[in-house]
Amino acid sequence: MDKLELCEANNVPLTPITFLKRASECYPTRTSIINGQTRFTWPQTYDRCCRLASSLISLNIAKNDVVSVVAPNIPAMYEMHFAVPMAGAVLNPINTRLDATSITAILRHAKPKILFIDRSFEPLAREILLLLPCENSQLNLRVIYIDEINSPRVVSPEELGYEGLIQRGEPTALLVSRMFRIQDEQDPISLNYTSGTTADPKGVVVTHRGTYLSTLSAIIGWEMGTCPVYLWTLPMFHCNGWTFTWATAARGGTNVCMRNVTAPEIYKNIEMHNVTHMCCAPTVFNILLRGNRLDLSQRSGPVHVLTGGSPPPPALVKKVQRFGFQVMHAYGLTEATGIIDTILNLLPENQQMELKARQGLGILGLAEVDIKNNETQESVPRDGKTMGEIFMKGSSIMKGYLNNPKATFEAFKHGWLNTGDVGVIHPDGHIEIKDRSKYIIISGGENISSVEVENVLYKHPKVLEAAVVAMPHPTWGETPCAFVVLQRGEDDKEDCEDKSLTRERDLINFCRDNLPHFTCPRKVVFLEELPKNGNGKILKPKLRDIAKGLVDDSKVNVTSEIVQRREDKLRVDRITSRL
Amino acid sequence: MDKLELCEANNVPLTPITFLKRASECYPTRTSIINGQTRFTWPQTYDRCCRLASSLISLNIAKNDVVSVVAPNIPAMYEMHFAVPMAGAVLNPINTRLDATSITAILRHAKPKILFIDRSFEPLAREILLLLPCENSQLNLRVIYIDEINSPRVVSPEELGYEGLIQRGEPTALLVSRMFRIQDEQDPISLNYTSGTTADPKGVVVTHRGTYLSTLSAIIGWEMGTCPVYLWTLPMFHCNGWTFTWATAARGGTNVCMRNVTAPEIYKNIEMHNVTHMCCAPTVFNILLRGNRLDLSQRSGPVHVLTGGSPPPPALVKKVQRFGFQVMHAYGLTEATGIIDTILNLLPENQQMELKARQGLGILGLAEVDIKNNETQESVPRDGKTMGEIFMKGSSIMKGYLNNPKATFEAFKHGWLNTGDVGVIHPDGHIEIKDRSKYIIISGGENISSVEVENVLYKHPKVLEAAVVAMPHPTWGETPCAFVVLQRGEDDKEDCEDKSLTRERDLINFCRDNLPHFTCPRKVVFLEELPKNGNGKILKPKLRDIAKGLVDDSKVNVTSEIVQRREDKLRVDRITSRL
Incomplete structure (x- = not known):
């Protein structure tokens, strides 16, 4: 030839x-763009x-x-x-x-x-x-x-x-x-x-080639049709808005800009411009739930929501879908130029919820995704149980870290992108992200996924938000400690110790009814708000620092540092953003 | 950096x-694949x-x-x-x-x-x-x-x-x-x-890169969702099945194979396997119309049909949509590794028909599509009227012709792929393919698109198929000559010259009611079947040879060469495939 x-x-x-x-x-x-007038x-x-x-x-x-x-x-x-x-x-x-x-x-x-x-x-x-x-x-x-x-x-x-x-x-x-x-x-x-x-x-x-391929993959993975009306709830500074800055142009869509992500602003824009698509962190679901249900009789369909950043608790997904939002979950990394896999939307509702908490199928743009034993570099069995680190390769992976050869070398060890995320592969081929490897709780040699415990906590009717981290334990090394924000109305101002203890016992028992006992939190700390970074991601390192100071079964001291009042939000943002 | x-x-x-x-x-x-049992x-x-x-x-x-x-x-x-x-x-x-x-x-x-x-x-x-x-x-x-x-x-x-x-x-x-x-x-x-x-x-x-990008573009252009059931009506040998050989794998689809493209086989497979997608040349529409309307109450939606090869007459699209098929029209070239643009599916039905006869929007995988004056290399105005040659560039364009440097050089003149197709750009950005440049009829210095005349003929209730080519004319140089196959029941066996003349006058008058007079055929030849190649494409060169032998207003001699009987189909295929 x-x-x-x-x-x-x-x-x-x-x-x-x-x-x-x-x-x-x-x-x-x-x-192309709507921004107020x-x-x-x-x-x-x-x-x-x-x-x-x-x-x-x-x-x-x-x-x-x-x-x-x-x-x-x-x-x-x-x-x-x-x-x-x-x-x-x-x-x-x-x-x-x-x-x-x-x-x-x-x-x-x-x-x-x-x-x-x-x-x-x-x-x-x-x-x-x-x-x-x-x-x-x-x-x-x-x-x-x-x-x-x-x-x-x-x-x-x-x-x-x-x-x-x-x-x-x-x-x-x-x-x-x-x-x-x-x-x-x-x-x-x-x-x-x-x-x-x-x-x-x-x-x-990230490169021209990488973002081009990621954009096409995101469009295909989300099945984003022609001429969407896209609401900018996700910050564009966050990984180029998961490449949707470019995808809306590729699709001839309309970008609805928004300075402040509040429930009234979101619902106003959705109605006024007939929004079809939006992306957000799962924490934005709580903002959505503060608004009204969408009137689907006035719309051609639900608002498609792509969520990521952290695995969305299935119970929360269920609530938000009842409000007229069709949720798809994507897993992504800045290093992988946006989202790298998405979940199918085809199954019956009960199965969908479980699947949406998993992540799903490697997107087309990636050449390969695998979950491997970090030490042996061997692929884990497809049993939905054996955890390993998520590795990937493909043309949409970053070129490297700027002026940081050490971090770049570490990220690309063994010829793959080492994500640092821990997951399992199910027999049906779906990937489930269990945790960031640094958030895995190792109790008596057993791996506990903090995300799995959180998912159970979210199913409790009184829980608005939950985060689980490792707490030192004299026997087991580590044990789970939960930080919980209760639904409004549940966190009465006149708090007393007894009530808090009852609530703690209630939540721990709820977990024990739904999880292996060794994975259940031995301590529950109630906060008015969880510390978050600018992207709405819960700051687990901060919670872990607090948990380090707690001893199993000791009286919980909710320090002034962590009880961040709502009226003090700006200061909180400044503090937490440093983490 | x-x-x-x-x-x-x-x-x-x-x-x-x-x-x-x-x-x-x-x-x-x-x-992945179904083939009989x-x-x-x-x-x-x-x-x-x-x-x-x-x-x-x-x-x-x-x-x-x-x-x-x-x-x-x-x-x-x-x-x-x-x-x-x-x-x-x-x-x-x-x-x-x-x-x-x-x-x-x-x-x-x-x-x-x-x-x-x-x-x-x-x-x-x-x-x-x-x-x-x-x-x-x-x-x-x-x-x-x-x-x-x-x-x-x-x-x-x-x-x-x-x-x-x-x-x-x-x-x-x-x-x-x-x-x-x-x-x-x-x-x-x-x-x-x-x-x-x-x-x-x-x-x-065609290259690995080109087909990869074409496949993604085809999926996006057609909005082919996850897990389609794809019926193989289009031959895979035809430009790799317009890249859908690879697209069905990309989408986790099911390939329903078929040896013979007949109405009973198509309908049987659609029903048995709940087919969602298929591709075909517009001539296959006539096969579809021989079957029954799809029972949409038994299906989750219509069968999506992507058609190309030649512009589908709007009247034919309309008919086939009534049978339960959702038609999208794509324009493509083997040289461009499959389809290169597709048409929107969003407009009200009457506008859709007009748009579906146009082709539409350059697909994402192509860097640029333009219509230029062949001599000046300047882009034509976006007026929907001024014809020019279609040029394109992008990574999905072929690498060249094997062992044919002359043809490769010609194809890539001026740094673009020279398609040889003639079209216009509408003010809304849609491209309309008017004709292959070699099939444009030049009459008194005016360009006549054979496709436009055919589209009008297809609107006539008695016309099953039509093809228009240039016929020599002593004054105008060329003038349109139409070859028409009538609906069954219209082409009575006991033909007589008078009847034929009446029919001819009828069709010419019909065209004159719907087109500028100089673009109307001055001669109509009635055939039992139009000569076609293996892909179902009408063999216009053959018709043009016949038209050359006809003089305007002379008596039409339907020679034994061109009146191909249906029972003689195999032989016809052999003859026509050489063209």
């Missing part, structure tokens, strides 16, 4: 940027992105330069997912819940040339600049504010604003398209930090 | 072969393919060797789409309707090491071997027959049969998986001939 040479017509790099131009051509009248069409979004890209180039942004952004789910945040890589640069979306110290650590590590920051974070920006005084010039960091599009604020000519960049950008798509032609699909497109801790920041580098 | 090296975990070649292993793991109990599960199909691949390797099949196959839509044909590339070789599926001369021409050009041939084609195989006497040894061609799996036929030990290869193959998937690791995703996976003519055979080389 003779050797045919590739040419311009058939050797085109894979990049999600192409979805935007296609959307502008294939869906010229469809609304602001609306754009796909040709307008394409034009704005071209202009921004050309302006970035005129600011000397070059290939592989990093452009950071701190912004909520606003149109600018969406546009930058295209415009920044169109300029050849790498987008670095930063968790908006981080404090100045954590963000400064990321900036020092990522070395961006530009930091775009939403005007609402102006005090934070000032704090950041104070923390970067002498380094500022070294970093050569330019801070550019994003104002509301129709903001009455007058920006001085010397102050470069986001909208100003778009206005002065080159409108000719053709000219820009020549400029931003990606040469190598393995070039980075985004830099996503997995945590905001000051030590050892891990910046996940 | 530092340079991260790719590694084994994140640098995995894209190939549709991976879909099979994944299907065996993710859908271990699902039926034979059924396989996905793990069985994976095992059979591993065995066949290892047997092929033991027969000295090496990287980039060609393996040809002549077989209908049977399990072996499906399996070879995985097993042959798993052995590193290139699959060459040959049109089963071709005669020995045409097949010999392909074999001489493709130089396969093995020809697999279904036992039902044994006489054809003998004819082929007679035509390849001295070359046989030069070609080093080994012919291997495919018998029914449970065939009572005793194959002598020295005769190597398809099932024998599977039986003696290496069952250890692990061993095989080490062997068939694809090194370069740009390596060829399949060699698909666009025609069986003896002169200038064009063998389209």
